[in-house]
Structures are given as structure tokens and as C-alpha cells.
Amino acid sequence: MSQMQATHAEVRAIDRGSWAGRAAAFLYGILAYVVFFVAVLYAIGFVGGFIVPKTIDSGVAAPALRAVIVNLLLMSLFAVQHSVMARKGFKQWLTRFIPKSIERSTYVLLASLVLLLLFWQWQPLPATVWQIEDRPLAMIVTAVSHVGWLIVFTSTFLINHFELFGLHQVANNLSGRPMPAPRFRTPLYYQFVRHPIYLGFIIAFWAAPVMTVGHLLFAAVTTAYILVGIALEERDLVDQFGEDYRRYRKRVSMLVPWRRSG
Numbered sequence: 001m002s003q004m005q006a007t008h009a010e011v012r013a014i015d016r017g018s019w020a021g022r023a024a025a026f027l028y029g030i031l032a033y034v035v036f037f038v039a040v041l042y043a044i045g046f047v048g049g050f051i052v053p054k055t056i057d058s059g060v061a062a063p064a065l066r067a068v069i070v071n072l073l074l075m076s077l078f079a080v081q082h083s084v085m086a087r088k089g090f091k092q093w094l095t096r097f098i099p100k101s102i103e104r105s106t107y108v109l110l111a112s113l114v115l116l117l118l119f120w121q122w123q124p125l126p127a128t129v130w131q132i133e134d135r136p137l138a139m140i141v142t143a144v145s146h147v148g149w150l151i152v153f154t155s156t157f158l159i160n161h162f163e164l165f166g167l168h169q170v171a172n173n174l175s176g177r178p179m180p181a182p183r184f185r186t187p188l189y190y191q192f193v194r195h196p197i198y199l200g201f202i203i204a205f206w207a208a209p210v211m212t213v214g215h216l217l218f219a220a221v222t223t224a225y226i227l228v229g230i231a232l233e234e235r236d237l238v239d240q241f242g243e244d245y246r247r248y249r250k251r252v253s254m255l256v257p258w259r260r261s262g
Contacts, residue, residue, distance in 0.1 A: 022174045025102050029170030032109035036165055039112040039119075044149055046119050047205060047218070048142070057212050059124045064213075067123035071217060074118040079225045081114050083232060088239075101173035105166035125214035138209035148203030151189065155196040158187045184241045186248060192257040194234075194248065198226045199255050230254060 045052035061067065084090055085107045095103050132138040162168040163179075172179055189196035205219040237245045 022101075022176075025099055026170045026174040028102055029105040029166050032105040032112070033165055033167050035116075036108050036112040039115045042119055043115065044204075046122075047208075047215075048145060049210075052119075054119060054122070056122060056215050056218060057124050057126055057210075059122075061126055062123045064125060067125050067214070068217065070121065070123045071125075071214070072221065074121055075218070075221045075225070078111070078114045078118055079228075082111055083229060085110065086236075087232070088236060099173070101169050102166070104163075104169050108166050123214070125212060125217060127213045129211040129213060129216050131211075132209040141207050141209045145204050145207035148200045148205075148207060151200030151203065152197055153200075155189055155200060158189060158196075159185070182240065184244045184248075186252070191252065194252050194254050195230055198230060201226065202255070 042052050046055050049055045049057060062070070085094070091103055094106070098106060132141060156164050160168065162171075169179060193199050202223055205215075205222055208215055208219075211219075234245075234249065238249075
């Protein structure tokens with residue numbers, strides 16, 4: 001038996017084999033989800049500038065050019081990891097070496113770790129671009145940012161939160177049940193925009209009563225990445241759902257509610 005054949009056999013053995021192997025995969029999925037949950041909660045405080053020890057504007061400011069380069073590299077690392085590992089070809093390659101049941105958990109874990117690295121190494125650029133002095137208006141803008149995060153979280157539950165973050169896969173693997181075939185659904189927010197999760201992120205990042213240069217860089221680059229990510233994701237969705245998704249794309253706007261297409 002060749003080394004590659006042995007690898008395939010090991011992957012199948014873990015996915016289909018012993019209870020211990022399936023339990024290990026389940027615990028791995030739980031670990032990945034916990035790391036993700038910590039990263040997302042930290043992200044809310046990081047962007048909003050509250051509770052967490054290091055925010056987007058805190059820390060010792062480095063020279064501006066150095067800070068911009070470091071921050072762009074950090075965001076590029078996240079974008080490359082997030083985009084490459086989401087592609088079908090990469091998933092097929094990865095599951096030659098790891099069980100299919102933990103492929104999504106591995107993606108979630110690595111994305112979360114890269115995100116935590118970004119928070120840790122982010123270089124503040126504290127110069128102010130705008131600042132809302134009126135306290136009631138500033139509170140309204142902050143509330144709008146929180147609404148953005150609420151849209152993000154609720155959108156994940158509308159489709160399948162636990163499948164999106166890998167828990168469904170490892171739970172089904174533990175119980176010996178196959179994953180159900182994907183179905184094309186457009187619940188609630190998805191009747192108004194095709195990508196409410198991304199819309200929520202954009203709202204959360206841009207609705208800031210105090211916008212610094214560092215925050216602006218973060219919001220602008222992540223928004224650009226979101227637009228690129230949507231193009232890649234929609235290509236995959238058309239491949240997966242065919243004419244159903246093409247009709248949906250013609251009928252529903254990409255990010256702006258109540259526009260017919262975009």
C-alpha cells in the first residue's frame with residue numbers, strides 16, 4: 001500500500017471507525033467552536049472599543065507607515081486563509097489528510113486563530129477622522145453598530161449556525177448519521193438581501209461615533225474583502241444550486257435591501 005493510499009485509509013477509518021476516533025473529532029469540533037466564540041466576542045469589543053484589554057485604537061502608536069503595513073499584512077493573512085480554505089478544491093485536497101467531519105471545524109479554528117493574531121498584533125492609528133460630539137447621537141450610532149452584530153448572529157441561526165461553524169458535522173459523525181444534503185433556502189433576512197451576514201459586518205464596522213484612521217483602515221479593507229468574498233462565494237453557490245440561485249440573484253439585492261439586484 002502506498003503512503004497516499006494509507007492516508008486515505010486512515011481518514012476513512014477515523015470518519016467511519018472507532019467510537020474513540022469519532023469522540024475525538026467531536027471534542028475537536030467543540031474546541032474549534034469555543035475558540036471561534038471567544039474570537040467573535042472579542043471582535044465586538046475590539047471594534048467597539050470597550051471591555052476587552054486591547055481595542056482597535058488602544059496601545060502604543062507605531063510610526064504610521066509601519067502600522068499601515070503591519071495591519072494590511074494581518075488583514076491579508078486573514079483574507080487569504082478565509083478565502084482559500086473556503087474553496088471547494090482546497091476542501092477536497094484537505095480531506096485527503098483529515099476526516100471530512102472535521103474539515104469545517106478546522107477552517108473555523110484556523111480563521112479564529114488568525115483573527116486573534118490580528119487583534120493581538122494590530123497597530124493603532126489614533127488620528128481622528130470624525131467624532132460625534134452630540135451624546136444622544138453618538139449613542140444612536142453605537143446602537144446601530146450593535147444592530148449590525150445582531151444581524152450577523154441571527155443570520156447564522158436562520159441558515160444553520162451549528163453547521164456553519166462545524167458542530168453539526170462532528171455531532172452527526174459521533175452518532176453515525178450522515179450529513180443531510182444541502183437545501184437552498186432564503187429565510188427572513190435572505191428575502192431582502194443575499195448576504196445579511198456580510199451586511200451586518202459592514203454596519204458594525206462603519207457605525208462608529210469616533211472613527212480613527214486605524215478604524216477606517218480596518219473598515220475599508222474588510223469591506224473590500226467582503227465584496228471580493230461575495231464574488232467567490234456566489235460562484236460556488238451557482239455551482240451548487242444552479243438555476244435556483246441564479247433566479248434568486250436576479251430577484252434579491254446583494255447587500256442593499258429592496259434593490260432588485262446587485
